[in-house]
Amino acid sequence: xxxxxxxTLLFIYLGVLVQVSAQQTQVCxxxxxxxxxxxxxxxxxxxxxxxxxxxxNEHEIIIDKALTIIGNxxxxxxxxxxxxxxxxxxxDVSIEGFSIKHVGxxxxxxxxxxxxxxxxxxxxxNNRFENVFFGILIEASKKxxxxxxxxxxxRKQEFYSGNGIHGWKSKALLIEDNELMRLRDGIYLEFVxxxxxxxNQSYENIRYGLxxxxxxxxxYEHNVFTNNGAGVAVMFSKRINMKHNIFQKNWGTSSFGLxxxxxxxxxxxxxxFEENTTGIQVEGSxxxxxxxNNFRNNGWAVKISGGCFTxxxxxxxxxxxxxxxxxxxxxxxxxxxxxxxxxxxxxxLDRDGVGDVAYRPVKLFSYIVNKNPESITLMRSLFVDIINxxxxxxxxxxxxxxxxxxxxxxxxxx
Amino acid sequence: MLKILQYIVxxxxxxxxxxxxxxxxxxxxxGLLFLNTDLSKAVITLMNIIxxxxxxxxxxxxxxxxxxxKEFVELLLAQPIKRSxxxxxxxLGVAISLSASLVLGIGIPFLLxxxxxxxxxxxxxxxxLDGMLLTFIFVGISFYISLCNNxxxxxxxxxxxxxxxxxxxxxxxxxxxxIMFEDYPLDKFSLIAxxxxxxxxxxxxxxxxxxxxxxxxxxxxxxxxxxxxNLGLVISLTMLFTWVLGPLYFFIRHSKKKDF
Numbered sequence: 001x002x003x004x005x006x007x008t009l010l011f012i013y014l015g016v017l018v019q020v021s022a023q024q025t026q027v028c029x030x031x032x033x034x035x036x037x038x039x040x041x042x043x044x045x046x047x048x049x050x051x052x053x054x055x056x057n058e059h060e061i062i063i064d065k066a067l068t069i070i071g072n073x074x075x076x077x078x079x080x081x082x083x084x085x086x087x088x089x090x091x092d093v094s095i096e097g098f099s100i101k102h103v104g105x106x107x108x109x110x111x112x113x114x115x116x117x118x119x120x121x122x123x124x125x126n127n128r129f130e131n132v133f134f135g136i137l138i139e140a141s142k143k144x145x146x147x148x149x150x151x152x153x154x155r156k157q158e159f160y161s162g163n164g165i166h167g168w169k170s171k172a173l174l175i176e177d178n179e180l181m182r183l184r185d186g187i188y189l190e191f192v193x194x195x196x197x198x199x200n201q202s203y204e205n206i207r208y209g210l211x212x213x214x215x216x217x218x219x220y221e222h223n224v225f226t227n228n229g230a231g232v233a234v235m236f237s238k239r240i241n242m243k244h245n246i247f248q249k250n251w252g253t254s255s256f257g258l259x260x261x262x263x264x265x266x267x268x269x270x271x272x273f274e275e276n277t278t279g280i281q282v283e284g285s286x287x288x289x290x291x292x293n294n295f296r297n298n299g300w301a302v303k304i305s306g307g308c309f310t311x312x313x314x315x316x317x318x319x320x321x322x323x324x325x326x327x328x329x330x331x332x333x334x335x336x337x338x339x340x341x342x343x344x345x346x347x348x349l350d351r352d353g354v355g356d357v358a359y360r361p362v363k364l365f366s367y368i369v370n371k372n373p374e375s376i377t378l379m380r381s382l383f384v385d386i387i388n389x390x391x392x393x394x395x396x397x398x399x400x401x402x403x404x405x406x407x408x409x410x411x412x413x414x
Numbered sequence: 415m416l417k418i419l420q421y422i423v424x425x426x427x428x429x430x431x432x433x434x435x436x437x438x439x440x441x442x443x444x445g446l447l448f449l450n451t452d453l454s455k456a457v458i459t460l461m462n463i464i465x466x467x468x469x470x471x472x473x474x475x476x477x478x479x480x481x482x483x484k485e486f487v488e489l490l491l492a493q494p495i496k497r498s499x500x501x502x503x504x505x506l507g508v509a510i511s512l513s514a515s516l517v518l519g520i521g522i523p524f525l526l527x528x529x530x531x532x533x534x535x536x537x538x539x540x541x542x543l544d545g546m547l548l549t550f551i552f553v554g555i556s557f558y559i560s561l562c563n564n565x566x567x568x569x570x571x572x573x574x575x576x577x578x579x580x581x582x583x584x585x586x587x588x589x590x591x592x593i594m595f596e597d598y599p600l601d602k603f604s605l606i607a608x609x610x611x612x613x614x615x616x617x618x619x620x621x622x623x624x625x626x627x628x629x630x631x632x633x634x635x636x637x638x639x640x641x642x643x644n645l646g647l648v649i650s651l652t653m654l655f656t657w658v659l660g661p662l663y664f665f666i667r668h669s670k671k672k673d674f
Binding site for chain 1: 461462465466581582583585586588589592593596600601603604608614617618621625626628629630631632633634635637
């Protein structure tokens with residue numbers, strides 16, 4: 001065992017040597033290096049570059065070696081509306097504390113404030129992005145940390161705008177505590193696996209606050225999505241965990257809090273859906289557990305359409321939604337148990353906290369609206385109340401096994 | 415005519431029923447705001463009630479008042495007064511005092527809860543205007559029916575049936591025809607069907623002004639496009655005023671010919 005010791009010691013020595021030989025370079029408007037690209041050109045791998053406060057008019061800064069670049073007092077890098085501002089093309093690069101402005105725009109190419117290309121182990125922390133096309137664009141990279149960045153766009157139309165944090169074909173990213181505003185999608189992950197999206201704030205984006213495409217095994221937790229064009233979309237992905245998120249004020253004719261399309265084996269727990277036109281719109285998604293969520297003041301709390309099987313809705317609160325559930329199939333294979341429904345009118349004689357009469361979440365009117373979109377014009381008419389009541393008394397049209405047999409009498413708090 | 419109008423209004427202010435009506439709305443307003451301090455939500459709930467109740471109360475009250483004051487009208491007819499001014503005065507008296515009960519009864523609580531500081535003030539005013547128009551419409555209709563029928567029970571029955579038709583049956587027929595003809599494009603049809611019924615028209619006009627209009631989806635967008643324009647608003651208000659003036663015209667015309 002001790003035979004290997006000299007070799008180990010050698011490696012430790014080399015490691016220390018590299019540590020010691022790592023240089024620190026300073027960049028400021030009046031220093032030897034007055035531009036970041038010049039400093040990067042002369043730097044050796046594992047050097048640190050300190051950039052002092054000032055305005056640097058630079059674009060296409062290519063970082064092709066492992067560097068730690070730190071901005072002091074948010075130095076501004078003005079991309080002058082040309083191309084990407086910084087490109088990371090090496091492993092172990094870290095960029096911290098910059099204010100990046102005026103990224104180029106193109107109809108055919110994707111330009112970003114920080115463009116990460118094939119990097120393993122990068123870190124982008126505490127930067128501010130303003131007037132960007134894409135904020136942070138990550139291509140074919142692994143093990144990245146994107147933390148505490150603020151990305152503000154000023155885009156008005158979908159085809160003229162990019163995404164705040166865009167991940168493509170990447171793995172094991174950690175995206176946390178970022179703030180994303182007025183972009184196309186706040187965060188867009190396409191072919192991105194094993195990624196965590198935590199505690200981000202995404203609001204006033206033109207399209208989605210968060211958007212998953214073909215991305216498996218991801219978690220997103222404790223995020224807040226407010227007032228986005230259409231909320232959050234999760235499409236064609238497997239094993240996504242969505243926990244403790246807040247989806248609110250996604251209000252408009254084609255808006256929703258959360259869209260699920262072709263999703264399998266997901267967990268949706270402890271989320272709040274407030275004031276969305278549709279809380280969750282589900283299309284062709286199966287084996288999903290919806291537990292302990294709150295649906296409050298939505299138009300439709302949950303809209304299920306087309307081929308959704310073995311989904312479980314348990315211990316959710318459905319509070320004051322115009323429609324609790326919309327369901328368009330004749331057969332039902334989804335389970336509703338132990339939820340609280342604010343429009344439940346049953347009684348609880350044995351006082352065990354569970355209503356003695358089953359609750360039918362699908363109103364006849366919501367069933368009719370599904371078949372005949374025009375009939376929504378009768379909303380809040382006296383006639384509609386009457387037919388809803390008669391259907392409740394003796395269900396004919398709505399699937400007769402679509403019931404919550406154990407509706408809770410009181411709001412579930414936990 | 416003004417003298418008669420004045421007399422009827424005074425007579426009604428002494429009546430138990432208009433106080434009852436006034437206090438009912440007052441209680442309703444305070445109750446709603448007590449349970450729910452969110453003014454815009456309260457406006458929605460209020461709409462549900464106004465759309466159903468003002469026509470009903472206008473109808474019942476109109477019929478009752480007409481039959482009860484029959485002897486008084488006959489007395490007036492013996493005097494040298496124009497028939498149209500007698501009946502118009504009577505109609506306006508009832509409609510105005512009912513509207514006043516509505517506006518004051520609902521206005522006071524909302525005023526105290528600061529509707530003027532809220533951005534829902536226009537929706538609220540619109541709702542009140544709507545309630546007033548519905549009152550005028552249904553008082554007119556019920557007066558006409560009562561004039562045509564000397565039998566009190568018959569008049570009462572017809573009036574209630576008409577209210578039931580506009581408030582419930584019309585929507586039922588509307589829905590059935592939507593389902594029957596679902597293979598055809600029905601946007602225009604539902605737009606026209608909505609405009610023709612004063613209760614539906616008021617309901618949609620108020621709904622479109624509120625946040626909840628986003629739920630109306632594609633059809634709602636079409637409605638919004640129509641009612642959002644000046645032309646749409648002019649057409650719908652014209653329609654409501656036609657509903658006010660139409661029954662009134664028939665009522666006055668019939669009153670001139672009728673042999674008492």
